[in-house]
Amino acid sequence: MTRAPPRSRVDPLGAVLVAAGAAAVLFLPFVLLKANRILPGDPRSFAQVLPPWAALGCTALLGVTGVGALWIASARARLALALGGVVAVALAAAAAGDALTPPGDSVVRIAPGGAFWVLLVCLGLLATDAATRLKPKPALRVLFLAGSLAVAGLALAHGIFDHLSVMREYAVNAARFAHEARRHLALAFGSLAAAALVGLPLGVLCHRLPRLRPGVLATLNVIQTIPAIALFGILMAPLGALAAAVPFADRLGIRGVGAAPAVVALFLYSLLPIVANTVAGLKRVSRAAVEAAHGMGMTGWQVLTKVELILALPVILTGVRVVLVQNIGMVTVAALIGGGGLGAFVFQGIGQTAIDLVLLGAIPIVTLAFSAALVLDALVEILDRVKA
Amino acid sequence: MPRAVTVLRLAALALLVGFLVTPQSFAPLFAPLTQYGAPPIYDQGNLLTLALAQLATVCLAAVASSIVAVALGILVTRPSGAQFLPLSRTLVNIGQTFPPVAVLAVAVPLVGFGEKPTLIALFAYGLLPIFENTLVGLRTCPPAVLEAASGMGMSARQRLLSVELPLAMPLILEGIRLSLVINVGTATIGSTVAAKGLGEVIIAGLLSSNTAFILQGGLLTGLMAILLYDGLATLERRLLRPVTLD
Amino acid sequence: MITVENLSKRYGNTTVVDGVSLTVERNSITAIVGTSGSGKSTLLRMINRLVEPSSGRVLIDGRDTRDEPAYLLRRHIGYVIQGNGLFPHRTVAENIATVPRLLGWEARRIEARVAELLEVFALDPASYAHALPHQLSGGQQQRVGVARALAAEPMVLLMDEPFGALDPIIRAKAQDDLLDIQRRFGMTVVLVTHDMDEAFRLGTQVAVMSGGRLLQYDRPAVLLTQPADPFVARMTGLADRAMRLLSLVTAGEAALPGTCDGPAVPPTATLREVLSELLWRGADSARVVDAEGRVRGQLTVGAILARGRP
The missing domain is CATH 3.90.1280.20 (CBS domain Like)
Incomplete structure (x- = not known):
């Protein structure tokens, strides 16, 4: 039908991104110099903070990237340029941190400013666009993610960014960070495991007994509409009562506050995607395959486990992906009821108006959710391809 | 079955309105949940005012994100915006991995405390489901129908307004409903950054270990979300003809 | 009368339609046949400018089709496609009224025309005028598709595999209906098909296309008795050409x-x-x-x- 118009000489997306990036560099501060962690920052531009050679080099690199974004059509080249730009901006921020921090000072905070964030977003969009056009195979995508995380991890471990404000917050909270991160993962994956354990059989049951289906799905749908914070709160009452009445439950950690209501709430939220996708996946399995399996003399259990569930796996896994991403995000709210997790930093940061602390919580959460989505998407795609 | 649903719906509405207008008449129900003579009903503000404030914030954000998301969805599905399509689809996927709380938290340093960060977070997060559904709706219009529309002499604009958008409308409205429900929930978290809303009641309950507060805050928000979703679905069924595409 | 002059369509380096010239007489049915990828649909779609030609031109009754904006041109040319493309959100009557509405006809005239067409196509207005397309059978949907194309009384009707989605019995009926309707309204029909039997059954003239080029354009009998090209002979069928x-x-x-x-x-x-x-x-x-x-x-x-x- 309608064919994509030929690429015009100047790439329109490139033009928008270059304009935004250039405006940010010209009008927004690259870093903010704060006398301490909660005071508003003193804006510093790109040229003010870097040694002349570094400023020149970084500007040149960004210029090349901009020119490439405007006129180079090859997606591969655009991706390389965008990634180069990200590295340049990150290193420039690190260098600014080093340059502005007086030796031995631990009170002054160097926070990345508007220009830094806008540049990062623009370069990220450029890279995303190029990567989308390249249509990489799922395994390659996972490999690329692992590589990027490894590079970022190494850079952080090596202390390159130690003088930037978020890393200052990390330095103060290092022990707690590891603890909360583990807790965050445990909550997200634990409730997922519980939901899978219950949701899978429930989904199979709904598939086998269609009369059950509308009721179960409607109930789970209603649960989804209850705001997380409210569900956490509502669960505190019965769990608190349980702990008071049954000392054994209390010893197991089932209490009104803390992890228990969070896990139960996340479990309840997770049921809908798992059950609905199990039903949808089983529905998608062709009748012919099932009949053939019966015809070959498989028992009902064998048909279910060796044919139906295997064939439904990609759709079920899509449900798992939804749940995992949703859980990683929602565990954040659990911090409000003493459930812990990285959300603790976010809410503590909000309470203290310490944005660096908010970021210390928020950045890992987003990274986690993004990685989980990417890995599971790749897995679903591989499974789908194997089946096809 | 349909009658039972209607009764349930009216009961939910009556409960919500009744609670908001005369909260004290529900005090005996919540009294057993309190300890040491704490008030069973939220007493630091008017529940009706809070609920209306939250509803206003949610609706304002939803209107803004609907306009922007539908406009963007239309833009990237036109030939002139086609180059932005692959990127925008990837962005929708990535965007959905951002937890609403993170969006809220990041908005605070930009605009300070109060309604504004909540509005921004709700607007930004509300964009995604609407944009995604607009895209799916516009891209899954049957090619034969579009070809027929052009073949009969509709201009691009006429085709968009009288064929593509009507066909995509059920999905777009579904996206708006979805984003409204998510927003009602997220707006309660907005109370942690001092936005007015029922989240205030829940937070107050959490801070003073008053389960009655938490429960009534949660109940009211939940009721509001369900009624909003259900009400819009009903409205949609009344306004739109059933369309089956196959 | 439709005059196609040296019409070509190129996408990059591939030529889809290559220098086709032909004249379609008024009040006739011309069938364009060819295998898939022969350029027959592209040729048809260049007549109503759903595809813009790379070179050459099309005249309808002596007027260059490029003299007016494409969408205005199309309002005077009926167009029927495979799978009929009915608007699923509009009733049968609304579907048929589409082009008259675009042309700004008066409500009363539109109503009368819709009623007339429903009758011609044997669709009882009482039960079908306000039905939605998905409530009709495949054959009925196809008839509504043709009625819709004829609503504004076009002198030219373009049909792209119009009966392709129908089962054999309904297809035969639809072909008979088309012959009746062509006689009744006397419009010029250009029809694309990959089915030689259909082309022979409907076409006053048949155009055989392959690889973007027009191999032969003649009456069906001439195609059989004097094929201009071995490919035409193969297309028309060597084994049963006598039949x-x-x-x-x-x-x-x-x-x-x-x-x-x-x-x-x-x-x-x-x-x-x-x-x-x-x-x-x-x-x-x-x-x-x-x-x-x-x-x-x-x-x-x-x-x-x-x-x-x-």
Whole structure:
């Protein structure tokens, strides 16, 4: 039908991104110099903070990237340029941190400013666009993610960014960070495991007994509409009562506050995607395959486990992906009821108006959710391809 | 079955309105949940005012994100915006991995405390489901129908307004409903950054270990979300003809 | 009259339609046949400018189609496609009223036209006017598609595989309907199909395309007896070309004077059908009898066989 118009000489997306990036560099501060962690920052531009050679080099690199974004059509080249730009901006921020921090000072905070964030977003969009056009195979995508995380991890471990404000917050909270991160993962994956354990059989049951289906799905749908914070709160009452009445439950950690209501709430939220996708996946399995399996003399259990569930796996896994991403995000709210997790930093940061602390919580959460989505998407795609 | 649903719906509405207008008449129900003579009903503000404030914030954000998301969805599905399509689809996927709380938290340093960060977070997060559904709706219009529309002499604009958008409308409205429900929930978290809303009641309950507060805050928000979703679905069924595409 | 002059369409380095010229007479049906990828649909779509030609031009009644914006041009050209493309969100009546509304007809005139077309296409207005497309059968949907294309009384009707999605019995009925309607409204029809039988059955003229080029454009009988190209001969079918030739002539046209006591056949039957009937009955001759019961002549096996030779 309608064919994509030929690429015009100047790439329109490139033009928008270059304009935004250039405006940010010209009008927004690259870093903010704060006398301490909660005071508003003193804006510093790109040229003010870097040694002349570094400023020149970084500007040149960004210029090349901009020119490439405007006129180079090859997606591969655009991706390389965008990634180069990200590295340049990150290193420039690190260098600014080093340059502005007086030796031995631990009170002054160097926070990345508007220009830094806008540049990062623009370069990220450029890279995303190029990567989308390249249509990489799922395994390659996972490999690329692992590589990027490894590079970022190494850079952080090596202390390159130690003088930037978020890393200052990390330095103060290092022990707690590891603890909360583990807790965050445990909550997200634990409730997922519980939901899978219950949701899978429930989904199979709904598939086998269609009369059950509308009721179960409607109930789970209603649960989804209850705001997380409210569900956490509502669960505190019965769990608190349980702990008071049954000392054994209390010893197991089932209490009104803390992890228990969070896990139960996340479990309840997770049921809908798992059950609905199990039903949808089983529905998608062709009748012919099932009949053939019966015809070959498989028992009902064998048909279910060796044919139906295997064939439904990609759709079920899509449900798992939804749940995992949703859980990683929602565990954040659990911090409000003493459930812990990285959300603790976010809410503590909000309470203290310490944005660096908010970021210390928020950045890992987003990274986690993004990685989980990417890995599971790749897995679903591989499974789908194997089946096809 | 349909009658039972209607009764349930009216009961939910009556409960919500009744609670908001005369909260004290529900005090005996919540009294057993309190300890040491704490008030069973939220007493630091008017529940009706809070609920209306939250509803206003949610609706304002939803209107803004609907306009922007539908406009963007239309833009990237036109030939002139086609180059932005692959990127925008990837962005929708990535965007959905951002937890609403993170969006809220990041908005605070930009605009300070109060309604504004909540509005921004709700607007930004509300964009995604609407944009995604607009895209799916516009891209899954049957090619034969579009070809027929052009073949009969509709201009691009006429085709968009009288064929593509009507066909995509059920999905777009579904996206708006979805984003409204998510927003009602997220707006309660907005109370942690001092936005007015029922989240205030829940937070107050959490801070003073008053389960009655938490429960009534949660109940009211939940009721509001369900009624909003259900009400819009009903409205949609009344306004739109059933369309089956196959 | 449609005049196609040296029309070409290129996408990058590939030429989809390559220098096609042909003239379609008024009040006729022209069938364009070809394998998939032969450029037949692209040629058709260049007539109403759903595809813009790379070079060459199209004249309709002497006027260059590029003289007005494409979407205005299309309002005066009926267009039917495979799978009919009915608007699923609009009723049958609204679907048919689409182009009259675009042209700004008065409500009363639109209403009258819709009622007329529903009647022509044997769709009872009481039960179908306000039905939605998905409530109709496949054959009914197809008829609404054609009615919609004819709503604004176009002089030209373009059809792209219009019967492709129908099962054989409904398709035969739809083909008969098209012949009736063409006679009734007298418009110029250009129809694209990959089915040679359909082309022969409907086409006053048949155009055979391959690889973007027009190989031959002639009456069906000429295509069979004097194929211009081996490909045309293959397309028209070497094995049963004699039978095809017979199916182009009706009993009424071929009847010889006199009568006999063989089986009665209607004058509208093709010679192929008459021959089949004679074989089946083991008879040597048939009487041609019209609807009023008058004998119009006779046909012998020998006379029929003679018609099957080039």
